[in-house]
Amino acid sequence: MTEEALLRVRGLDVTYRRSRLRGGDVQAVRGVDLTVGRGETVGLVGESGSGKSTIGSAVLGLVPASGGVIEFDGADITHGTRAERRLLARRMQVVFQDPYGSMNPAHTVGDTLAEALRYNLGLSSDEIHDRVLRALDDVGLPPGAARRYPGAFSGGQRQRIAIARALVMEPDFIVCDEAVSALDLSVQAQVLNLLARLKQTRGLSYLFISHDLAVVRYLSDTIVVLYAGQVVERGPAARIADAPAHPYTRALLAAAPVPDPVAQRRRQAERRLTGTTTPAAGRVSAGCAFAPRCPFAQETCWTTRPELVERDGVFAACHRHDEIAAGTAEAA
Ligand SMILES: Nc1ncnc2c1ncn2[C@@H]1O[C@H](COP(=O)(O)OP(=O)(O)OP(=O)(O)O)[C@@H](O)[C@H]1O
Ligand SMILES: [Mg+2]
Numbered sequence: 004m005t006e007e008a009l010l011r012v013r014g015l016d017v018t019y020r021r022s023r024l025r026g027g028d029v030q031a032v033r034g035v036d037l038t039v040g041r042g043e044t045v046g047l048v049g050e051s052g053s054g055k056s057t058i059g060s061a062v063l064g065l066v067p068a069s070g071g072v073i074e075f076d077g078a079d080i081t082h083g084t085r086a087e088r089r090l091l092a093r094r095m096q097v098v099f100q101d102p103y104g105s106m107n108p109a110h111t112v113g114d115t116l117a118e119a120l121r122y123n124l125g126l127s128s129d130e131i132h133d134r135v136l137r138a139l140d141d142v143g144l145p146p147g148a149a150r151r152y153p154g155a156f157s158g159g160q161r162q163r164i165a166i167a168r169a170l171v172m173e174p175d176f177i178v179c180d181e182a183v184s185a186l187d188l189s190v191q192a193q194v195l196n197l198l199a200r201l202k203q204t205r206g207l208s209y210l211f212i213s214h215d216l217a218v219v220r221y222l223s224d225t226i227v228v229l230y231a232g233q234v235v236e237r238g239p240a241a242r243i244a245d246a247p248a249h250p251y252t253r254a255l256l257a258a259a260p261v262p263d264p265v266a267q268r269r270r271q272a273e274r275r276l277t278g279t280t281t282p283a284a285g286r287v288s289a290g291c292a293f294a295p296r297c298p299f300a301q302e303t304c305w306t307t308r309p310e311l312v313e314r315d316g317v318f319a320a321c322h323r324h325d326e327i328a329a330g331t332a333e334a335a
Contacts, residue, residue, distance in 0.1 A: 013036055
């Protein structure tokens with residue numbers, strides 16, 4: 004019997020209502036299925052505007068779902084009330100890219116961490132104090148950090164504080180939305196290692212959102228690739244990051260810098276092939292959303308929407324999945 008997933012998203016649609024003056028409604032997410040198992044990290048990757056944060060926000064109840072179902076620990080939370088959401092906040096936390104923006108610079112780190120606890124749980128001040136110190140210790144900050152102000156810390160340390168703020172609630176699930184994207188590479192690696200360690204010691208599950216496939220691969224068990232609000236590929240992290248099936252994932256991979264010059268040249272060649280300007284750019288696709296940018300697009304791709312189909316454990320929404328995987332696909 005398979006253990007029940009912690010988070011299960013089925014057929015999620017999110018539409019942002021906007022006046023016609025501002026360009027009309029935006030269908031940011033369409034029919035997205037996503038499952039996060041207990042102790043699992045699911046990486047959500049895609050270029051800017053692909054709908055990653057919108058999915059995270061819908062899961063956290065920060066934007067309403069216009070369709071589909073979101074289940075957490077077996078309970079339907081799609082249209083949870085404010086009170087239900089407040090209860091859920093104990094179990095479901097978030098770490099954003101710019102923690103400074105969400106911290107009051109006039110509050111000490113200790114107060115910032117304690118704030119959430121005061122409002123959400125009936126803990127004594129001793130218990131709050133203990134939890135704050137434990138969370139700081141878990142993210143590698145000394146107890147004295149509690150008495151200092153956010154402005155006194157570096158970007159990497161502030162990201163640790165943001166993680167500690169999530170941890171004080173003792174959640175079992177954390178949405179990390181571009182949580183390391185603003186950091187220098189070396190600091191990024193430290194914070195990724197910290198998140199990996201916390202996953203083990205605290206038994207956490209993550210929905211890990213990033214535009215950077217390399218970062219996502221480092222932490223994830225499973226990778227989900229989004230394009231224009233839809234899942235185009237999903238599978239085990241190593242498979243997706245090392246040998247992607249979907250032409251869009253290949254383009255994402257080709258866009259990532261790699262230290263090996265030979266591999267870098269190969270990818271640059273592939274990027275030229277999968278660039279944003281194809282002869283067909285400008286034509287509107289009634290089928291695959293990626294067709295206008297895809298070097299492999301055939302007539303079917305323009306007319307028929309590809310379903311996610313499994314091949315050797317990897318799901319890809321591409322009419323030419325088989326040929327591309329077999330290396331026999333020729334650019335159209
Ligand atoms: N509050 C909003 N109102 C209207 N449209 C929005 C809003 N938030 C996001 N969108 C639109 O929804 C789409 C998805 O945006 P989203 O922020 O989820 O993408 P993303 O993948 O997180 O991008 P990024 O990598 O830049 O963070 C985009 O077209 C965006 O312009
Ligand atoms: Mg985003």
